Amino acid sequence: MYHYISVPPKNADAIRRDLSVSPAAFEEQLRYLKDNGYQTISLYDLNRHLQRGDPLPEKPIILTFDDGYRDNFDFAFPLLVKHGFTGTFFLITEPIDRGDEAYMTWPQVTVMSRMGMDMEPHTYTHPDLTNKPVDYIVWQVIGSKEAIEERTGKVCRFFAYPSGQYDQKVVDVLKSAYFWGAVVSQAGATHTSDGMFALKRVRVRGSDTLEQFAQKLTWNW
Numbered sequence: 001m002y003h004y005i006s007v008p009p010k011n012a013d014a015i016r017r018d019l020s021v022s023p024a025a026f027e028e029q030l031r032y033l034k035d036n037g038y039q040t041i042s043l044y045d046l047n048r049h050l051q052r053g054d055p056l057p058e059k060p061i062i063l064t065f066d067d068g069y070r071d072n073f074d075f076a077f078p079l080l081v082k083h084g085f086t087g088t089f090f091l092i093t094e095p096i097d098r099g100d101e102a103y104m105t106w107p108q109v110t111v112m113s114r115m116g117m118d119m120e121p122h123t124y125t126h127p128d129l130t131n132k133p134v135d136y137i138v139w140q141v142i143g144s145k146e147a148i149e150e151r152t153g154k155v156c157r158f159f160a161y162p163s164g165q166y167d168q169k170v171v172d173v174l175k176s177a178y179f180w181g182a183v184v185s186q187a188g189a190t191h192t193s194d195g196m197f198a199l200k201r202v203r204v205r206g207s208d209t210l211e212q213f214a215q216k217l218t219w220n221w
Helices: 014-019 023-035 043-052 070-083 093-097 106-114 134-152 168-176 210-216
Strands: 064-067 088-091 118-121 158-160 181-187 199-201
Touching: 023 070, 023 210, 043 118, 043 181, 070 106, 088 106, 088 158, 093 134, 106 118, 106 134, 118 134, 118 158, 134 168
Parallel strands: 064 088, 088 118, 158 181, 181 199
Antiparallel strands: none
């Protein structure tokens, strides 16, 4: 799980620094993955493996990026292409709609999708969806889903809960909209067929050394 792929500004707070992986460190991590036989798969591949037993590569990995920051297009995307990997990008669509320069543009989203990246919804404005009315959840979820589908021409089947927070009402809305699963921000690397709407991830931190990154790849939890 990544967020920013950029060097944080000098005045960045601790949260921004933690969420920021430099392009140099990111490329070093991609080189490590390639040199050690890892192959990227999609959440769709994971779903087909868990639900019907489709085979996966020997060392599968899913690279996810939350929020849709501009540096994902400027740095993450070309580095992924350079090293032969794909990624899943969860987009907050409201800042894209209003042209916020900190986020990707819709033409950039379209280019990335055409180049094999998966673009999936992360709500419209990134609110906590727990304890909210169904109509509000539908607006946040379906609004972002349809905005992405309109630009990419591909159906979105996966969702990232804002800040990893959700309740049963949110899950029910996702299932009613024919989503196949959703990711959380809680740490974990083991997935099961009955846990598709609570897929755990491993956070890559800005402070991680390559050795720490490599160690995280060996966790089985």
